[in-house]
Amino acid sequence: MFEVLLAEQMRHIESAAVAEGQSIEHLMETAGEVIAQEVLRLFKSCSVIVLAGPGNNGGDGFVVARKLEEKGWPVIVACSKTIPSKEGAAFKARSQWKGTLIDYQDIHFKDFALIIDGLFGIGLSKHIDDPYKTVVQKANQSGIPILAIDIPSGIHSDSGEELGYAIKAHYTIALQTLKPCHLLLPGKIHSGTTIVKDIGLRPFPTPTLFVNAPELWKKHYHKPNLTDNKYTRGHGVIVGGAHLTGAARLSMLAARRVGAGLITLLCPPEAQIIYSLASLGHLTQTYEDVSIFSEKLNSITNLKGVLIGPGSPPTQDTRTLVHKILKLKMPTVLDAGALTAFAENPDELLRELHENVVLTPHEGEFKRLFSISGNKIQRTSEAAKTAQCTILLKGADTVIATAYGPVIIESQGVPWLATGGTGDILSGLILGLLVQGLKPLEAAAMANWILNQCAHSIGVGLLAEDIPLQIPKLLASI
Ligand SMILES: NC(=O)C1=CN([C@@H]2O[C@H](COP(=O)(O)OP(=O)(O)OC[C@H]3O[C@@H](n4cnc5c(N)ncnc54)[C@H](OP(=O)(O)O)[C@@H]3O)[C@@H](O)[C@H]2O)[C@@H](O)CC1
Numbered sequence: 001m002f003e004v005l006l007a008e009q010m011r012h013i014e015s016a017a018v019a020e021g022q023s024i025e026h027l028m029e030t031a032g033e034v035i036a037q038e039v040l041r042l043f044k045s046c047s048v049i050v051l052a053g054p055g056n057n058g059g060d061g062f063v064v065a066r067k068l069e070e071k072g073w074p075v076i077v078a079c080s081k082t083i084p085s086k087e088g089a090a091f092k093a094r095s096q097w098k099g100t101l102i103d104y105q106d107i108h109f110k111d112f113a114l115i116i117d118g119l120f121g122i123g124l125s126k127h128i129d130d131p132y133k134t135v136v137q138k139a140n141q142s143g144i145p146i147l148a149i150d151i152p153s154g155i156h157s158d159s160g161e162e163l164g165y166a167i168k169a170h171y172t173i174a175l176q177t178l179k180p181c182h183l184l185l186p187g188k189i190h191s192g193t194t195i196v197k198d199i200g201l202r203p204f205p206t207p208t209l210f211v212n213a214p215e216l217w218k219k220h221y222h223k224p225n226l227t228d229n230k231y232t233r234g235h236g237v238i239v240g241g242a243h244l245t246g247a248a249r250l251s252m253l254a255a256r257r258v259g260a261g262l263i264t265l266l267c268p269p270e271a272q273i274i275y276s277l278a279s280l281g282h283l284t285q286t287y288e289d290v291s292i293f294s295e296k297l298n299s300i301t302n303l304k305g306v307l308i309g310p311g312s313p314p315t316q317d318t319r320t321l322v323h324k325i326l327k328l329k330m331p332t333v334l335d336a337g338a339l340t341a342f343a344e345n346p347d348e349l350l351r352e353l354h355e356n357v358v359l360t361p362h363e364g365e366f367k368r369l370f371s372i373s374g375n376k377i378q379r380t381s382e383a384a385k386t387a388q389c390t391i392l393l394k395g396a397d398t399v400i401a402t403a404y405g406p407v408i409i410e411s412q413g414v415p416w417l418a419t420g421g422t423g424d425i426l427s428g429l430i431l432g433l434l435v436q437g438l439k440p441l442e443a444a445a446m447a448n449w450i451l452n453q454c455a456h457s458i459g460v461g462l463l464a465e466d467i468p469l470q471i472p473k474l475l476a477s478i
Pocket residue numbers: 010011013014027028031053054055056057058059060119120121122123124125126127128129132149150151175201
């Protein structure tokens with residue numbers, strides 16, 4: 001249920017079903033049936049135009065048309081006359097359609113109240129051209145609700161990219177599982193509301209992509225019990241800079257709210273007063289000079305993790321502090337200034353990273369460290385392998401990848417998270433979970449989930465400082 005399958009993996013489970021004796025015709029009939037059921041649930045009886053393409057996505061469209069017509073709905077199917085007839089499930093579905101069939105160019109969209117998009121599914125391989133391009137443009141411009149079969153036509157299933165021009169659906173009924181295009185931009189926007197419907201295939205045996213959900217990490221998160229004390233819940237250090245102190249203070253609040261037993265802000269002496277006054281329940285320590293930083297860090301009792309970057313300047317001193325922290329091989333979050341500090345020589349950072357590190361770059365910071373091309377999943381995975389650590393690549397379609405394989409994609413996207421300080425909250429949440437014993441991948445995924453859930457519940461007008469207060473209610477629900 002939480003796996004996200006690439007087109008090749010979908011084809012694997014489809015072939016496995018065929019090898020077990022199921023026919024493609026039967027799978028297509030099931031797909032058409034579940035989609036028709038969703039149409040009946042979502043819409044009142046209305047006139048429908050089904051756009052059928054040349055492959056099996058079009059075949060699904062013909063089945064849906066037949067099922068809706070059987071329910072008494074007025075349905076017309078549009079497909080291209082130039083499509084060569086050939087044997088196969090889609091051909092059979094087309095020949096079972098006894099209703100009206102027109103060419104794309106003869107569609108009068110104003111005659112319809114619902115468009116069903118069965119032009120292309122996971123088989124789209126290249127940019128769309130006419131006649132498909134024009135029909136997609138006209139469908140989008142019509143203002144009529146569009147329900148896409150499996151994926152919005154024109155979107156690449158594995159990357160979420162728009163191949164020339166793509167359907168903007170109000171609903172997408174994803175068959176069997178989500179595909180990356182339902183989660184990655186711009187496919188996520190083109191999909192509208194995505195609903196996953198089972199068509200009876202077996203799960204893929206070795207999934208590598210997952211949609212972020214508590215089921216992936218909640219067994220690793222332990223709520224405190226009566227035997228806990230502040231030390232057993234973990235002591236974390238946040239390295240605060242002399243200026244831009246708000247960032248580390250936000251991280252501190254998030255780390256404490258998510259359950260760290262103790263948080264110490266380690267900062268230059270001139271900033272101690274600001275950090276001390278930030279709240280009542282945290283500690284502050286100072287380091288007069290980078291040369292005594294390690295000594296100060298080592299003197300902290302029961303230290304379980306470190307965060308550096310929020311509010312840190314991208315300077316040689318920051319690089320030195322990062323090197324000293326990485327030498328400890330302990331759970332570490334590197335964010336913001338701690339990443340940008342290595343922009344001129346990323347290798348200086350990359351060769352020292354280890355499996356207990358989480359990097360939380362946004363796209364700009366990512367590009368400063370890695371020159372990797374490809375879609376967001378490929379870039380994050382490859383970077384994690386290069387860096388041998390966990391990477392959370394932020395955005396409205398956050399991707400979290402590890403050096404050892406699994407990739408988690410955030411399904412929520414909260415537009416009002418795009419405001420100053422929310423990244424500092426995220427890195428603080430990750431630190432707070434790392435010191436409680438979660439592994440980097442689980443800590444990053446849980447932190448990102450908490451951030452999105454809290455933001456969603458706050459709504460437009462959110463300030464970063466509103467988020468920590470929402471955390472207890474959310475933790476109670478896990
Ligand atoms: N997986 C499952 O178990 C099940 C999957 N099902 C359904 O099947 C869908 C996948 O079907 P599919 O493989 O036939 O691919 P589909 O997306 O219809 O398109 C392929 C056709 O489009 C053509 N074509 C490609 N790009 C083009 C372009 N730019 N411009 C023009 N033409 C282009 C391509 O031509 P070719 O590249 O081969 O020349 C080929 O003819 C899947 O999304 C789901 O809806 C269900 O039926 C049941 C079970």
